Amino acid sequence: MKQITDFQLIEKQDFGRSVLLRLRTEQLVPAIVPGQFVQVRVDGSPSTYLRRPISIHDVDVMQNEITLLVQQVGEGTRHLAALKVGDMVNMVLPLGNGFTLPEKGEKCLLVGGGIGIAPLYYFAKVLNEKDIRPTLLLGGKSESDLLRLSDYQQLGETFVTTEDGSFGEKGFVTMHSIWQKQSFDKIYVCGPKPMMKAVAKLAAENNVWCEVSLENLMACGLGACLCCVEDTVDGHVCVCKEGPVFNIRRLKW
Numbered sequence: 450m451k452q453i454t455d456f457q458l459i460e461k462q463d464f465g466r467s468v469l470l471r472l473r474t475e476q477l478v479p480a481i482v483p484g485q486f487v488q489v490r491v492d493g494s495p496s497t498y499l500r501r502p503i504s505i506h507d508v509d510v511m512q513n514e515i516t517l518l519v520q521q522v523g524e525g526t527r528h529l530a531a532l533k534v535g536d537m538v539n540m541v542l543p544l545g546n547g548f549t550l551p552e553k554g555e556k557c558l559l560v561g562g563g564i565g566i567a568p569l570y571y572f573a574k575v576l577n578e579k580d581i582r583p584t585l586l587l588g589g590k591s592e593s594d595l596l597r598l599s600d601y602q603q604l605g606e607t608f609v610t611t612e613d614g615s616f617g618e619k620g621f622v623t624m625h626s627i628w629q630k631q632s633f634d635k636i637y638v639c640g641p642k643p644m645m646k647a648v649a650k651l652a653a654e655n656n657v658w659c660e661v662s663l664e665n666l667m668a669c670g671l672g673a674c675l676c677c678v679e680d681t682v683d684g685h686v687c688v689c690k691e692g693p694v695f696n697i698r699r700l701k702w
């Protein structure tokens with residue numbers, strides 16, 4: 450059930466270009482599937498009248514809290530990063546479909562690139578609650594992009610690549626040696642599109658089930674404006690409503 454809710458910022462962690470925002474509401478937080486997102490209203494900025502889509506990074510149902518991990522790229526995200534503890538934030542949630550949960554005993558690889566690691570934290574946490582310990586492969590341009598690495602490491606064996614070689618193996622996630630050493634039943638990916646396409650290609654070549662979480666530009670977030678469409682084998686679909694998570698077999702990549 451979607452709701453429009455006011456949250457209060459109760460904790461903020463600064464990671465330089467990115468911030469972690471922990472938000473609490475007085476209402477009950479609805480059931481949230483990992484991979485779903487919120488549409489955040491950006492107050493106090495006339496040029497950002499459209500809400501901004503942000504993945505749900507973590508959820509604490511008992512405390513009525515959700516956490517977002519936001520990277521500053523423009524006016525809207527800069528405003529969100531400038532919020533102060535105590536500020537109110539209005540959000541529509543939960544939106545989109547979310548990742549398909551694996552069967553018990555299946556070996557899962559979660560691949561995140563850049564800020565695309567955001568939805569994978571809550572996903573890995575939910576998998577742990579279901580006694581499924583995922584493997585994580587996180588990539589960034591350099592070490593400073595690897596946000597909350599020690600927290601991810603607690604949720605599963607975690608491998609890292611950086612483009613400049615400052616941490617983990619040097620190169621892109623698709624170049625990591627794990628691909629030669631291990632095999633997986635299910636692969637889940639979120640990150641920049643070229644990276645997701647490269648991982649999807651690897652998965653398809655090896656006949657491995659794979660879901661990707663698309664971050665197409667969005668406006669309404671509700672399936673009304675058609676600005677987020679993706680070409681699929683079933684025709685053009687709205688990523689905000691039918692996605693953002695798609696099995697790669699549906700995508701015309």
Ligand SMILES: Cc1cc2nc3c(=O)[nH]c(=O)nc-3n(C[C@H](O)[C@H](O)[C@H](O)COP(=O)(O)OP(=O)(O)OC[C@H]3O[C@@H](n4cnc5c(N)ncnc54)[C@H](O)[C@@H]3O)c2cc1C
Nearest residue numbers: 501502503504518519520522523524525526567664665693
């Ligand atoms: C389903 C979904 C989940 C997302 N989850 C997160 C998240 O957890 N954390 C996070 O930091 N960001 C996330 N994003 C991206 C985020 O929505 C955009 O960065 C944000 O809307 C940009 O707003 P802005 O006003 O700061 O920048 P704008 O001024 O709107 O844009 C600044 C620049 O960023 C580019 N840009 C805007 N949106 C995107 C995008 N989706 N992909 C690539 N480039 C973009 C624009 O083309 C422009 O060049 C998500 C996007 C989607 C669709």
Ligand code: FES
Nearest residue numbers: 668670672675689
């Ligand atoms: S953002 Fe409007 S239809 Fe998807």
